[in-house]
Amino acid sequence: MTLTIRKATRADVPAIIRMLADDILGAKREAYADPLPQAYYDAFETIARSEMTEQIVAEQDGRIVGSMQLTYIPGLSRQGMSRAVIEAVRIDTPLRGKGLGSVMIRWAIARAREKGCGVIQLTSDKARLDAHRFYERLGFKASHIGMKMDLR
Amino acid sequence: MTLTIRKATRADVPAIIRMLADDILGAKREAYADPLPQAYYDAFETIARSEMTEQIVAEQDGRIVGSMQLTYIPGLSRQGMSRAVIEAVRIDTPLRGKGLGSVMIRWAIARAREKGCGVIQLTSDKARLDAHRFYERLGFKASHIGMKMDLR
Numbered sequence: 118m119t120l121t122i123r124k125a126t127r128a129d130v131p132a133i134i135r136m137l138a139d140d141i142l143g144a145k146r147e148a149y150a151d152p153l154p155q156a157y158y159d160a161f162e163t164i165a166r167s168e169m170t171e172q173i174v175a176e177q178d179g180r181i182v183g184s185m186q187l188t189y190i191p192g193l194s195r196q197g198m199s200r201a202v203i204e205a206v207r208i209d210t211p212l213r214g215k216g217l218g219s220v221m222i223r224w225a226i227a228r229a230r231e232k233g234c235g236v237i238q239l240t241s242d243k244a245r246l247d248a249h250r251f252y253e254r255l256g257f258k259a260s261h262i263g264m265k266m267d268l269r
Numbered sequence: 270m271t272l273t274i275r276k277a278t279r280a281d282v283p284a285i286i287r288m289l290a291d292d293i294l295g296a297k298r299e300a301y302a303d304p305l306p307q308a309y310y311d312a313f314e315t316i317a318r319s320e321m322t323e324q325i326v327a328e329q330d331g332r333i334v335g336s337m338q339l340t341y342i343p344g345l346s347r348q349g350m351s352r353a354v355i356e357a358v359r360i361d362t363p364l365r366g367k368g369l370g371s372v373m374i375r376w377a378i379a380r381a382r383e384k385g386c387g388v389i390q391l392t393s394d395k396a397r398l399d400a401h402r403f404y405e406r407l408g409f410k411a412s413h414i415g416m417k418m419d420l421r
Contacts, residue, residue: 240392
């Protein structure tokens with residue numbers, strides 16, 4: 118078994134969208150079709166061009182089994198500290214609960230340090246108590262409330 | 270009274286750091302000195318060069334009275350939706366509770382729409398109940414837990 122965590126390429130986009138669509142919320146929000154809507158590729162190109170954000174995938178024996186997006190935000194506070202933000206963590210259904218999530222989040226933490234970030238953060242739906250325990254075991258503190266507003 | 274909300278320039282950096290340092294947490298974290306440590310100007314230049322993030326200030330009669338940072342993160346999920354993130358909102362002490370915060374956050378919401386974002390979000394310390402009510406009045410939902418880890 119070979120596991121590789123790396124930046125995604127354009128060819129990985131359908132596999133990432135398959136995982137994004139594979140849950141109750143995602144099924145309503147995504148359009149996982151063949152061919153995939155162009156909007157996904159456009160968004161991927163915007164991410165790929167940016168130095169501030171990276172789409173990451175986990176590949177096991179040639180198959181994409183995990184994905185997440187990491188963003189590094191420069192800031193003035195704390196004497197010019199950058200912070201890393203983790204978004205859209207997904208693990209392929211057959212691999213859930215087998216430690217891949219921990220491997221990916223530890224990779225994200227190491228990557229954030231490499232990028233010079235002083236804090237790494239994420240938001241998790243209030244109802245997802247398992248996820249909160251998972252992140253707390255990895256060293257995160259549930260210190261904040263995540264507030265969101267839909268604009269469409 | 271004239272209020273302008275605009276992108277910050279390098280000359281605004283000391284006024285922004287003065288506000289960042291002006292609270293219990295900030296006093297420990299910031300180094301508001303004359304001259305200001307170079308790290309602040311370096312971080313400002315990184316922000317100014319980026320297309321994904323903007324340092325914003327509110328100016329009233331020639332004085333900087335508010336600041337916030339807005340970041341626009343492209344993403345694959347929700348059919349290639351971008352999201353806006355608000356960080357480091359500060360209001361000058363004499364102006365707190367006078368409506369400037371609402372004006373600034375409404376400006377941020379309009380700016381996020383202009384940038385094509387489908388969601389706007391922020392995290393707020395669990396203890397800051399007044400802030401949660403403030404953001405809820407403006408239309409935000411406290412739907413998530415904000416998890417953070419210090420890396421230094």
